[in-house]
Every structure is written in C-alpha cells, then in structure tokens.
Amino acid sequence: MARIRVHQHVNPLAPFFRRESEPLDVSEVFSDPAKPLHLDVGCARGRFLLKMADAVPEFNYLGVEIRHQLVDEANRLAGEAGLGNLRYEFCNAMLWIGRLVEKLPDGMLQTVTIQFPDPWFKKKHAKRRMVTPELANTIEEHLAVGGRLFIQTDIEFLAEEMFELIRIRPAFKEIPIVESPFPVKTEREVAVESKGLPVYRALWERV
Numbered sequence: 001m002a003r004i005r006v007h008q009h010v011n012p013l014a015p016f017f018r019r020e021s022e023p024l025d026v027s028e029v030f031s032d033p034a035k036p037l038h039l040d041v042g043c044a045r046g047r048f049l050l051k052m053a054d055a056v057p058e059f060n061y062l063g064v065e066i067r068h069q070l071v072d073e074a075n076r077l078a079g080e081a082g083l084g085n086l087r088y089e090f091c092n093a094m095l096w097i098g099r100l101v102e103k104l105p106d107g108m109l110q111t112v113t114i115q116f117p118d119p120w121f122k123k124k125h126a127k128r129r130m131v132t133p134e135l136a137n138t139i140e141e142h143l144a145v146g147g148r149l150f151i152q153t154d155i156e157f158l159a160e161e162m163f164e165l166i167r168i169r170p171a172f173k174e175i176p177i178v179e180s181p182f183p184v185k186t187e188r189e190v191a192v193e194s195k196g197l198p199v200y201r202a203l204w205e206r207v
Contacts, residue, residue, distance in 0.1 A: 021090075021092070021096040021099050022100075023100065023101075023103040024089065024101060024104070026104065026108070029062075029087040030084060030085055031085065032060070033060070035060040036060070036108060036110035036111075037059065037108045037109050037110060038059045038061045038062070038110065038112075039062050039064065039101070039109060039113070040061065040062070040064065040112075040113045040114075041064050041112065041117075041130070041135070042064065042093060042114060042115070043063030043064060043088065044065060044070060044116075044186075045073070045074060046071075046073075046078075046088050048187075049063045050078060050081065050086065052184050053078070055183050055184060056183070057085060059110070060085045060087075061087070063086075063087070063089070064088075064089055064091045064093050064097065064100065065088060065089075065090065066090070066091070066092050066093070068090040070088075071088045071089065071090045074088040075087070093130055094132060094134075094135065097135060097138050098137075104142060106144075107144040107145075108144065109142045109143050109144055110143075110146075110147045111147060111148050111149075112139050112143055112148070113149075113182075114130075114131060114149075114151045114152075115150075115151070115188070115189070116152065116153050116154065117130045117131060117153065117158070119153070119157075119158045129158070129161070131151070131165060132165075136165045136169065140171050144206065145207065146205065147205070147206045148181075148203060148205055150182075150201070150204075151166070152180065152199055152200065153200055154188070154192045154197055154198065154199050154200070156198075156200060159200035159202075163200075166202070166204055171206060173204060173207045174202065174204050175205055177202070178201075181203060
C-alpha cells in the first residue's frame with residue numbers, strides 16, 4: 001500500500017517541550033474577542049486555519065503547535081494577511097492545553113479540531129501520542145454545549161484509539177459523517193486523498 005511520509009516528530013516529553021504555557025487572554029490576541037472560538041490542536045504549519053480565518057470570518061481561530069518555528073512562521077503569515085481573528089500559540093498540548101485555555105470565557109469555545117496528529121507507531125513511544133484522557137478531559141470541560149469536536153487521521157489504529165477516548169464519554173454525542181464538515185482541507189488531507197487512501201473521521205457534539 002502507498003504511504004505518505006510523516007513529518008518529523010517532536011518528542012513532547014523532552015525537557016525543552018515541558019515548559020508550561022501561560023493562559024490565553026483573548027482580548028489581547030484577537031481584534032474582536034467576543035467571536036466564538038475554533039481551536040485547532042496540533043495545527044502544524046497552520047495553513048488550514050489561515051484559510052479558515054478568511055473563509056469563515058465569523059469565528060476567531062487559535063492554532064496550537066509544539067514546534068515553535070512553525071508557530072512563528074504561521075503568526076507572520078497571519079499578520080501579513082491582516083487576519084485579526086487568527087492566532088497561533090506554542091504549546092505542548094499533551095501537557096498544557098488545559099493551562100492555555102483555562103481563562104476562556106464560558107461558552108466561547110465552539111469548535112475543536114484534531115487533524116492527523118503524530119501517530120508514534122512504536123509501542124514504546126505510545127506515551128508520546130497527543131490525544132490522551134487528560135486532553136479529552138480538557139476539551140469536555142471547556143467546549144460549549146452544542147459545540148463540536150472533529151478528529152481525523154489516515155492511521156486506522158490511531159483513529160480507533162482516539163475515537164474510543166471520546167465515545168466513552170456521555171457528554172459527547174457522535175454525529176455520523178463521511179466528509180469533513182469544513183470548507184477547507186488540511187495539507188495532509190489533500191495529500192492522502194490524492195493517493196486514494198482512506199481518511200478516518202469522527203464528529204461529536206457536546207451535550
């Protein structure tokens with residue numbers, strides 16, 4: 001079977017990446033902080049949100065990424081595009097996503113996306129996978145009632161692992177889907193689909 005090359009991994013448990021994040025103040029980073037928020041966890045180069053912020057300007061967009069060089073470049077592009085509804089933050093989501101979003105106003109977080117996270121194939125590296133019970137707890141705590149969580153990957157075993165972490169939670173109702181609910185595709189999504197390979201997707205509503 002044809003495979004798509006996985007981008008370079010970053011070990012989230014390495015000392016450099018254990019730095020604690022500061023809580024986000026939406027009034028400091030968005031031109032209209034009252035808009036509903038879309039959080040993309042593990043946003044990589046951030047091109048998905050860059051296009052979403054222009055295509056659906058009714059939302060604010062926050063991209064979270066562990067590779068700070070990608071964050072710096074993404075914020076530069078957002079600034080050049082004049083997108084006051086888009087911000088990227090360096091954060092080790094596996095450890096500190098709860099800290100980053102702890103001051104969000106109630107009901108603000110309306111959409112969370114997790115798209116093609118690093119699979120860490122080797123069993124001894126499984127502890128480095130981003131989607132953990134703790135991450136699921138944070139999403140459940142902060143996602144507004146009626147808000148939506150979307151997860152997709154091209155790795156079947158990882159899809160099963162991540163989806164089960166959400167399906168066991170009564171606070172989430174699964175919504176059957178085939179395609180992504182967004183008007184923009186990620187770079188990896190396009191690459192995988194162009195090779196005719198499957199993408200495993202799931203969508204939930206916070207109830």
